Amino acid sequence: MVATALANVFNPMCLALIWFGTVLGIIFGSVPGLSATMAVVLFLPLTFSMEATQGIALLVGLYMGGISGGLISAILLKIPGTPSSISTVFDGGPMAEKGEAGRALGVGILYSFIGSIIGIVALAFISPLLAKVCLLFGAADYFGVAVFSLTIIAALSGKDMLNGLIAGLIGLALSMVGMAPIDAQIRYTFGNYQLLSGFDITVLLIGVFAVTDIILAGFGRKTLAASFEKKKWDLKGYGISMKEFIQQIPNAIISSVIGIGIGILPGIGGSTAGLIAYTTEKSRSKHPEKFGTGIIDGVIASETANNAVIGGSLVPLLCMGIPGNTVAAVFLGGLLVHGISPGPLIFDKSGQYVYGIYFALLVSSIFMLVFERLGLPIFAKLLDIPKHILLPIIMVMCCVGAYSANSRVFDVKCVLFFALLGLFFKVFKIPSTPLIIGFILGSMFEENLRQALQAGHGSWLIFVQRPICLVFLIAAVVFCTLTVRKNLREKKAAEAAGQEFDTSEEEG
Amino acid sequence: MTNKVRDIICSVIMLAFGAMMVVLAQDIPHKVAKDVGSAYVPTFIGICILIVAAAKLILTLVNKKPAASQKIKFTQDALGGFGTIALMVVYMLIFEPVGFIVSSALYLFVQMILLSDNKNRNPILFAIIAVALPVAVDALFVFAIKMPLPVGILGF
Incomplete structure (x- = not known):
């Protein structure tokens, strides 16, 4: 399987796709308003006609490039291109103001690479072990996993749990449309035969994440043309000496471990990893007062951690089908589209694709290191592309993507429906990521619940009699309780400070 | 529109959606005797939506904090x-x-x-x-x- 994966990835076509994906991902990550999520969503339909490894390789490149690209605008514009790069602004911005923008960019790229590699190594070691444990699972246990996964919604709900629950439940409801599992009963199609197979995940993703943002740009068109002051930069090599590199080894290792851990935990994204790594490095440092004034330590902590999240987030995704964050949820959609079902058997059933993902991640990291550095002048120039031209082009690509999902115009119309649903969510401050989690987990939840109840002759006791299921159900309750308590504490603190309570969630 | 009105509208829409889901689920036939049926999970989800929307509506109505009656500023185009x-x-x-x-x-x-x-x-x-x-x-x-x-x- 390893040899097949090697042969599949290391061929000119696949390497070209990884390169293309990485470069495009960097562009999407670097331009504020575009995101890694949007990049993966937009190019997902283009992978349909590709061989699975090639399609996944393109998505891997987009994911990797998208997360890393955010540092370019974080440093040059002081606007994080993606939420993952929020903490890069803290020191990257001041470095740029001191005339060290080039050095900040070089260090950011180098440590994005180092974080990615450490994350991939962790993924390769942890995933097979976790998969072996998961082989013991039955239908009731998978129901437990689904329930636990649905509790991610609690963490992704921003600070308003009820709104998050509403989004997750609507996602579950949308997954009920079409033919039911087990007895193939037709549900909620309203006589429309196009809905027999249910809604397509790609169409849902394009509508909610890409087209909704274009509509919002229309509402904010007066600020679209606002130009930001872009800092000048100059860079030789990666802007770091060997002495500094050796000094920063502990920072890189600790930040990577934080990134991997945060990635594995459900519902926490790259921005949190960056912030925790930044704070940890600051408290560990001999000169904490210098953080925020423009030193490489802060940039290194943030960029190493947010890229290590990629490897970490793929561990629960591959072994149990649990998407830990928004981009991972979209990536899971990509795997399903190519017939790769994440779960403990993934190493037996789709081993060549899993190893293909590992190799694609490695290649993509190297491409990112080389081409993000070489292409810096071009990527910096791309920040000048006017949004009033870029966004309509993206809309056309969204329609093409939706059409190519099943070669039917019905899906193009569904994109608009989901975009309006996304807009409804924005207006009513409902987070949209739980909608995707609910939609993806809907069939797993229902199928395993019904199979387990059949096996248990209709008795719900089967879910507490199976130790694995019981552990997941208890974990779900504990996780939910802790999240609710944390949210309530933050809500009280925000209200005490007289601030408005924000319910928005992190997206790619 | 205030934050309170916005949340009330949202709750009412969700109550209607949940009720529609439950009502339509009753028309789904039950074919396999040993199985709980294809209406089981949609009914459960519909009821959950009703409960969450009702909770949101009640919490919004009893919320007397000044932030609730704050007007939402529409600065958009x-x-x-x-x-x-x-x-x-x-x-x-x-x-x-x-x-x-x-x-x-x-x-x-x-x-x-x-x-x-x-x-x-x-x-x-x-x-x-x-x-x-x-x-x-x-x-x-x-x-x-x-x-x-x-x-x-x-x-x-």
Whole structure:
């Protein structure tokens, strides 16, 4: 399987796709308003006609490039291109103001690479072990996993749990449309035969994440043309000496471990990893007062951690089908589209694709290191592309993507429906990521619940009699309780400070 | 509109949605005797939506904090937003009958005009992009990906 994966990835076509994906991902990550999520969503339909490894390789490149690209605008514009790069602004911005923008960019790229590699190594070691444990699972246990996964919604709900629950439940409801599992009963199609197979995940993703943002740009068109002051930069090599590199080894290792851990935990994204790594490095440092004034330590902590999240987030995704964050949820959609079902058997059933993902991640990291550095002048120039031209082009690509999902115009119309649903969510401050989690987990939840109840002759006791299921159900309750308590504490603190309570969630 | 009114509207819409789900689930036939049936989970989800929406409505109604009665400021550009939605609706409606190239060219041109302001409006550049992009994408799909996009009544 390893040899097949090697042969599949290391061929000119696949390497070209990884390169293309990485470069495009960097562009999407670097331009504020575009995101890694949007990049993966937009190019997902283009992978349909590709061989699975090639399609996944393109998505891997987009994911990797998208997360890393955010540092370019974080440093040059002081606007994080993606939420993952929020903490890069803290020191990257001041470095740029001191005339060290080039050095900040070089260090950011180098440590994005180092974080990615450490994350991939962790993924390769942890995933097979976790998969072996998961082989013991039955239908009731998978129901437990689904329930636990649905509790991610609690963490992704921003600070308003009820709104998050509403989004997750609507996602579950949308997954009920079409033919039911087990007895193939037709549900909620309203006589429309196009809905027999249910809604397509790609169409849902394009509508909610890409087209909704274009509509919002229309509402904010007066600020679209606002130009930001872009800092000048100059860079030789990666802007770091060997002495500094050796000094920063502990920072890189600790930040990577934080990134991997945060990635594995459900519902926490790259921005949190960056912030925790930044704070940890600051408290560990001999000169904490210098953080925020423009030193490489802060940039290194943030960029190493947010890229290590990629490897970490793929561990629960591959072994149990649990998407830990928004981009991972979209990536899971990509795997399903190519017939790769994440779960403990993934190493037996789709081993060549899993190893293909590992190799694609490695290649993509190297491409990112080389081409993000070489292409810096071009990527910096791309920040000048006017949004009033870029966004309509993206809309056309969204329609093409939706059409190519099943070669039917019905899906193009569904994109608009989901975009309006996304807009409804924005207006009513409902987070949209739980909608995707609910939609993806809907069939797993229902199928395993019904199979387990059949096996248990209709008795719900089967879910507490199976130790694995019981552990997941208890974990779900504990996780939910802790999240609710944390949210309530933050809500009280925000209200005490007289601030408005924000319910928005992190997206790619 | 205040935050309170917004949350009440949201709760009422969700109550209606949950109720519709539960009512429609009752028409789903039960075929396999040993199975709980295909109506089981949709009914459960519908009831959950009803419970969550009712909880949200009650919490909103009893909320006496000043933030609840704070007015939501609408600083957005309604013409830009609703114009974009209207353009998208027209684009999707003409996508099949007129074909991908013509519908996309029209959409791109008008959308770029709508999103631009007096300073950066450049109709000639917009027209070139509006024609070149759909032609290039169509060529990519027809010749490289081998998946033709809708051609419409004009035959291209």
